[in-house]
Amino acid sequence: FACRGAACYRLPGPRGPLCVFRNQLPRRNDTYPEEPPPEEPPPDTTAVLPHRLRGGAALCRVCGCLGPRVCGRCHRAAYCGPEHQVLDWRRGHRRSCGQHAAGGDSADAIPEHNEFLFPEYEILIEPEEPESPSDSSVDPDDEQGAVDTPKGLKEQEELRATGSAGKACQSLDEETLEAMAKHETEEDKVFQMFKERVAAEPEQIIRYCRGGEGPIWVSGENTPEEKHIPNCSCGAKRIFEFQIMPQLLNHLQVDSLGESIDWGTLVVYTCAENCGDGNEYLEEFIWKQDFSAGSS
Ligand SMILES: [Zn+2]
Ligand SMILES: [Zn+2]
Ligand SMILES: [Zn+2]
Numbered sequence: 001f002a003c004r005g006a007a008c009y010r011l012p013g014p015r016g017p018l019c020v021f022r023n024q025l026p027r028r029n030d031t032y033p034e035e036p037p038p039e040e041p042p043p044d045t046t047a048v049l050p051h052r053l054r055g056g057a058a059l060c061r062v063c064g065c066l067g068p069r070v071c072g073r074c075h076r077a078a079y080c081g082p083e084h085q086v087l088d089w090r091r092g093h094r095r096s097c098g099q100h101a102a103g104g105d106s107a108d109a110i111p112e113h114n115e116f117l118f119p120e121y122e123i124l125i126e127p128e129e130p131e132s133p134s135d136s137s138v139d140p141d142d143e144q145g146a147v148d149t150p151k152g153l154k155e156q157e158e159l160r161a162t163g164s165a166g167k168a169c170q171s172l173d174e175e176t177l178e179a180m181a182k183h184e185t186e187e188d189k190v191f192q193m194f195k196e197r198v199a200a201e202p203e204q205i206i207r208y209c210r211g212g213e214g215p216i217w218v219s220g221e222n223t224p225e226e227k228h229i230p231n232c233s234c235g236a237k238r239i240f241e242f243q244i245m246p247q248l249l250n251h252l253q254v255d256s257l258g259e260s261i262d263w264g265t266l267v268v269y270t271c272a273e274n275c276g277d278g279n280e281y282l283e284e285f286i287w288k289q290d291f292s293a294g295s296s
């Protein structure tokens, strides 16, 4: 769950206006079919958003969560609870209620321009190709070396620029400058690594590897240490499960003329023990990392 208010993303603290819940369903459950959906694409996804999961469960018109409660008048509009039913009634269902009862899907479809729901997409999951062996053995004469050279020069130039500015105002000693330059260089390296990993599959929106090698960070700043990641309420450690990439922002239709919600990456840590009996939502831990001010 994410707030749509851009200002909330500038609030201090690593979690941002975001929270994440885990619902660990057994294979046989009331919500999703036991078998994976068919391979062929769904008929026409551009028409109306589905108000039901393919397994048949109704979804709340407001928030898209399970909606076991239906409007008492039209028996078509579904809601997660009384709060969203009242909200939708005030926002216009009182006028549209029952109007399309004769047929058609539009009455119980999730309304367009819903200010709560993000658009829905199917996520295609593919394994990441392992890095080709040529990447690891860098010959100083090959392309890699050629790319490095101008970058090195640029860093030196930046160093010189910072140095002269420091001398002019007499406020920064050499040690501070060195530290600043070193920090910037390290920032560059982290961001560079991020860009190189993403370049292999630029459209990626999620990287999933539960308990695996961990996330790729967009910055060397504000990365959590182990002590920053709280244990699950059951007492077990939380481990890395997946990260959400900044590319997802392009699909959420959140850009407005003013400003937009923003993140560098969102990293989700979940209970290593998969606790819970499968019928509840358990809150897990999310860490928001922003791009460092210098990267672009
Ligand atoms: Zn907010
Ligand atoms: Zn709802
Ligand atoms: Zn109704």
Ligand SMILES: [Zn+2]
Binding pocket: 232, 233, 234, 235, 236, 271, 272, 273, 274, 275, 276
């Ligand atoms: Zn747990």
